[in-house]
Amino acid sequence: MVLTGLMEFMKNHEDYKVLNIGLIINHTSVTEDMKMSIDALLASGLNVTAIFSPEHGLRGQVKEGEHIDHQTDERSGLPVYSLYGKNKTPKEEWLETIDLLVFDIQDLGVRFYTYIYTLANTMKLAGQLGKKYIVCDRPNPISGNRIEGNRLDLQYASFIGNYQLPIRHGMTVGELAKYFNREFDFNTDLTVIPMKNWTRDMWFEDTGLPWIPPSPNAPTVEMAQVYPGTCFFEGTNVSEGRGTTKPFEWVGAPWIDSYKWKQQLDAYDLDGVLFREVVFQPTTSKYNGETCQGLHIHVVDRICFKPIETACAMIESLKFTHPDSFQWIQLKDSRYMIDLILGTDEFRISLQEKKPIQEWIQLQESLLDEFIEKREKVLLYR
Structure with missing residues (x-):
């Protein structure tokens, strides 16, 4: 021990x-x-x-x-x-x-x-x-x-x-x-x-x-495995599962067609993870009391699972399947929450310009040698 x-x-x-x-x-x-x-x-x-x-x-x-x-x-x-x-x-x-x-x-x-x-x-x-x-x-x-x-x-x-x-x-x-x-x-x-x-x-x-649990919405070690990626949804109008039994493992919204989203996301063929359609009603936070459709992230091989790459693919595919409904959360000072979470505006701008987001994250990780x-x-x- x-x-x-x-x-x-x-x-x-x-x-x-x-x-x-x-x-x-x-x-x-x-x-x-x-x-x-x-x-x-x-x-x-x-x-x-x-x-x-x-x-x-x-x-x-x-x-x-x-x-x-x-x-x-x-x-x-x-x-x-x-x-x-x-x-x-x-x-x-x-x-x-x-x-x-x-x-x-x-x-x-x-x-x-x-x-x-x-x-x-x-x-x-x-x-x-x-x-x-x-x-x-x-x-x-x-x-x-x-x-x-x-x-x-x-x-x-x-x-x-x-x-x-x-x-x-x-x-x-x-x-x-x-x-x-x-x-x-x-x-x-x-x-x-x-x-x-x-x-x-x-x-x-x-x-x-x-x-x-280090915080109220970190109830399990499974949550900790996906959190480096699914935290991105805090900067969007998608529920990150707060107010459910699976915070950060369930993500969704009332306007999502989960079947359509899953079909698009499965095409990425991401390593170490599977997605299951899920329906939930948050008791707090975004969409409190509303029925949300979304996905449950199942990590099946944590060694090859990449939470950040996975979250990038989830958001990119969701923007593609629901372009008129997906939104970034803007703060009172006009900054975007996602820019503070990601520590850059490049992620948001790349998605808006429809540039392949996987290329962006791969470029960023190629620049980690100094760190x-x-x-x-x-x-x-x-």
């Missing part, structure tokens, strides 16, 4: 008992016997003085995009500072009495997941204030040896994408922390506590660890 960085930290924490500690955690921060880390660390005699929580809150109960207020943790009585409200970076005064920040949150292994930007923001501030910073490492659930997708163009940087990462970066949060520190001059006094027994070819099921070289310098697991 894989031993997480938190498990290793719990074994060797005596040196930190003299420090005031701030924890950056959520509900995924648990020990091997399923104790919440805050409870275990306080019981071990560590002086935890504050908690910082990311999107979805300390207990993981808040839906996506919903701002969270500061609160007091009922059990420990400690202040819980929200890093997904008015402030996505801590105020300096919140860290005045803190000597050490400890980050322990399970990630999904993709660029557009906000926990890694909570990591980056808190690391950067710790570097500026001269605070020590520890990352307790956890597995990349979709393996650590796959790199896919385009690198983000910094003019599209946001809290859902930054630091020129490709969509699927193939790093753990500990390796990402080292990457941020090295490549972007955070100057953070960083210690990464590595896992034991984890190897780069492991998928989450191989770790022996229980799956704790791969930089990533190689920070890898903890060989």
